[in-house]
Amino acid sequence: MVHAGSMINTLLLSIATFVYVGSMFFYLFGLVFKKKFLDAAGFAVFVGAFLIETAGLIARWVESYHLQYGHIPITNLYESLIFLSWTIALTYIIVDLRYKIRKLGFPISLAAFVFMAYASFSPSVSSRIEPLVPALKSNWLIFHVVTSFFGYGAFAMAFGASIFYLISDWYTKHTNGKVLSYLPSVRVLDDISYKLIIVGEVLLAIGIVTGAAWADYAWGRYWSWDPKETWSLITFLIYVVYIHLRYSWGWHGRAAAIFAIVGFLFVLFTYLGVNLVLSGLHSYGST
C-alpha cells in the first residue's frame, strides 16, 4: 500500500542521493585539477546533501507517527543503510571541521552515495515504513543502534584515511621521496586513522553493552551468541588487537593502515554480511 505521506521522505532521500553524487564529482575534479575551490564546493554540496538527508530522515520519523507506528527510522535494512550513510557523513563533517581533510571527501561522498543508492535502487530493499515487532519497542533500541552506527561511521572514516595513507606511501616509495601534495601528510593520515579507531572502539563498546543490557531487560539473557552479537564482539576484539599492537609494539604507518583496512571488512560483515549471509535475531535481515 502506498500512503500519500510516505512520498515525502523517499523523495527527499532520493534527492540527497543525487546531491551526494554531485559533491562526489566536485571532490573528484578537485583531486584531478588540484584546485582548492573545487574541494570547497564539494564540501558545501556535501553538507547540502547531508541536510537534505537529515530532513528526509526526520520526515520519515514523522510519517511513521502518521501511520501510527511511531518509531525512529532505523529498524529495517532500508532505514539502516540510509542511517549508516548519515552517520558516515556526520562523522566526516565533524572530522573535516576539526582537521581540514577535504580530500577525504571523495571516498566519503562515494560511500554515502553507495549506501543510499543501494537502499533506494536495490529491488531487494523495501522502502516501506513498517511496524515494529514488539521486541524492538524499547528505548534501548535508539541508544543501541545510534552508538553502534556512529562506531561504524568512525571505522569507515579510519578505513578511508588508511587507504589514502597507502596511496600516499606508495607514491612516495615509487617517486624517490616525492610526496603527494594534495593529500594530507602520511603522519596526519596515520594519526587520524588511529584516533578514529579509538573513537569507533569506544562507541562499539557502548553499542555492545547497550545491546546486552536491552537483551537482558527484554529476554533475561544479556548474551546468547547470536551471530550479530558474536560478530560485533569479534570486530571489537580485532580492534583490541590493533590497539595493543600499536601501543605495546609501536605498530604504526603501513602495517597499521593495512590492519585498519582489514578491520573495516569485519565491520562491514558485522553490519551487512551477518544479515545477508548468516541468520539471527536482528530485524533488518529479512528485507
Added chain:
Amino acid sequence: MDKVLDRIWRFFSSVKLAIVLIISIVATAIIGTVIQQGLPVETYVRHYGASTYRLLHFFDLFDMYHSWWFELLLILFIVNVTVCTLERLPAIFKMVSKPKLKIPMEKINAFKERQTVSYGGRKEALIASLVDRLKESYRRPVHTSSEEGDFIYLEKGRIARFGPYVTHLSLIIIFIGVLVGSFLGFDAYVNLSPGDATDIVRTTRGNQDLTLPFTIKCNDFHIEFYDSGIPKAYKSDLSLLRDNRQIARKVIDVNQPLTYRGITIYQASYGQAGASDFSIVLTSSNDGEEDLSLARNQLFPLKGDISIAVLDYSRNYQGFGPTILVGVYKGQKLQSTSIYLEKYPDFHGAEKIEGYGIRFIKAHESYYTGLQVAKDPGAPYVAGGAIVLIIGLLMSFFSYRRRVWLFIPEKFDGTFTVAGVADRNKYSFEFEFEKLVGSIREICSPTVEGKDTVPPSPSDKGTKDGRR
C-alpha cells in the same frame, strides 16, 4: 618449584600471548556463526551426512560456545589479563606517585621533542617566573635541584595511565559475573495456555525439568496484530502462587518482565494452541442464514453426502487480510476448494456451493504464551563490569600522559633545555610541545609584548633530524 611458577607467570604476563589468544577466540567464534548452533541432531545429519556430523560433533561444533575448549580459551584469556595487570600495576603506581622529577642529561638528549630557549636574566628569577606562569596550563610544576642544575617537571593526563588497568579490571569483573551466573543462575522456558498453571519449567540448555519455588499461572493471554499480520503486541496476565495463595500478579509485555525474588519471567514468544475456531455464516434462499462455528478440518454436512471443512487459514492472504480456505467434500473425497475473505465478503460471495453462500466472519485463534524464566545473580556484576569497561576505555583514550622537563644547568649561560615525551599520541604532542615552548619563550622575553623573542639557535633545528 619457584622457577616453574616464575615461568608460568612470565608466560601469562605476555602481550604476545594475549594477541594469540584473542585471534584464536575470534577465529573459533567465527566458526560458531557459520555452523548454526543448537539445532536438532536430525537437521545436522541431513545437512552434513552422518560421518561429517560425527566428526563435527566430536569437537562440539554444534554447541561450540559451551565446548570445553572454547571455555578453556576464555579462561586462559582471563588469566592472561589478570597476570598482565598484576604484573604491571605496582610499577605504574610507583611511576605515577613518584614521578621522575629529574632525568639525566643523556636521556634528555635522546628525546625527540627538545628545544633550547634563551633567557637574558638571572637564573633564580627565571625559575620563579617559569614556575609561576606555567601553573596556568600545568596543574603543579615541580621544581627540584641537584648539583647538575635545576629541573622543573610538568605533567598532564596522569589519569590516562590508569585507563588500561581499569579496562582490564572490568574484564575480570565481567568474568566473575559470568561465572556467578553460570553456577548460581538458570535459564528456562515454559509454554502456558490461558488458565494453565505449573511450577515446572524446562532449562534452555540441557532440556531438564526444574521446579520453581512458586507456581506460575497464566490468567489470560492477549495478542494483537498489525494489518499485515505481523504481531503488534502480546501480553500475558500472570499470577505467581505459593500454597495456593497469590504472591504476585502482573501483566507482562515483551519489554516488561515480572521479577520475584531474583527470578524473572519474560514474555518471550507465543504459539498457536490446538485447533482454531472459525465463525461462518451460511446463507441459502430456502433456509435463510445460519451461524456456524467450525474447528479446523471439522466436516460440516451441507446436503446429502456433500460437506465442507475449513482447511487452512491465513492472517493476511496476499494483502487482503484474514482468509480461509474451504474444501468441499463428496463423502470423504475432496472435490474443490475456494477462499473466503473476512474483509471482502463479496469476493467469493457469488460462488455458491450446492446453493449455499458462505461468509467468513472471524477466526478465533487460541494461543499459548511462551515464557522465559531466568535467574542470573551474576548479571549485576556483569553490568557493573560493563560500566567500568566504558569508563576505562574513556580514561585510556580521551587523554594521554605527557611529561615535560625544563633543565636549567648549574652553570647558567643564558640558555636552558625544554624536553618532553608522551606515552601516546606522539603526533598531537608535537604541536602541544611547540605551543608550550612558544609560551616559555614568551615568559623569557624581556617585554611580554615584544614579539622579537630570541630566535632559536641552530641546535634547535638539529633535534628535528632523524624524524620520520
